[in-house]
Amino acid sequence: MTTVELTRFRVEPARVEELLRARPAMLADFRADRAGFLGARLVRLPGDEWLDIVTWSTPEDFAASRAKGANLPGIAAFFAAIAALISAEEGAEPPFSGS
Numbered sequence: 001m002t003t004v005e006l007t008r009f010r011v012e013p014a015r016v017e018e019l020l021r022a023r024p025a026m027l028a029d030f031r032a033d034r035a036g037f038l039g040a041r042l043v044r045l046p047g048d049e050w051l052d053i054v055t056w057s058t059p060e061d062f063a064a065s066r067a068k069g070a071n072l073p074g075i076a077a078f079f080a081a082i083a084a085l086i087s088a089e090e091g092a093e094p095p096f097s098g099s
Contacts, residue, residue: 001092002038003062005054008086013048019081025074033072036061049086055093062090 011019023042030037036057043051056062070076 001094003056003059004091004093005052005056005062006087006089006091007052007054008045008088009050009052009082010048010084010086011050011081012083015081015083019050019078022074022077022081026078027074029072029074030065033068034061034065037065048083059090059092 027040030040038055038057040052040054043053045051054062056065070079
């Protein structure tokens with residue numbers, strides 16, 4: 001089973017373009033520096049909120065990524081555009097059951 005990271009955060013309207021411009025470099029840094037990073041989807045929600053859905057190979061890969069924090073410029077620039085963290089959760093994606 002893969003691990004799914006669900007991070008909900010708020011971005012001030014004036015910083016949305018900054019967040020979106022920073023996204024490609026953040027993803028490139030994750031691909032280069034984060035073992036087990038499989039991909040990410042960014043979802044815009046109502047009320048200046050966003051949801052980042054990130055998949056990891058294992059819970060250990062996710063934990064190691066969290067420990068690194070904003071250690072690279074692309075990641076730091078993306079995080080800098082975030083006004084507030086609302087929630088961060090971890091779940092497991094079950095294997096396809098065929099039904």
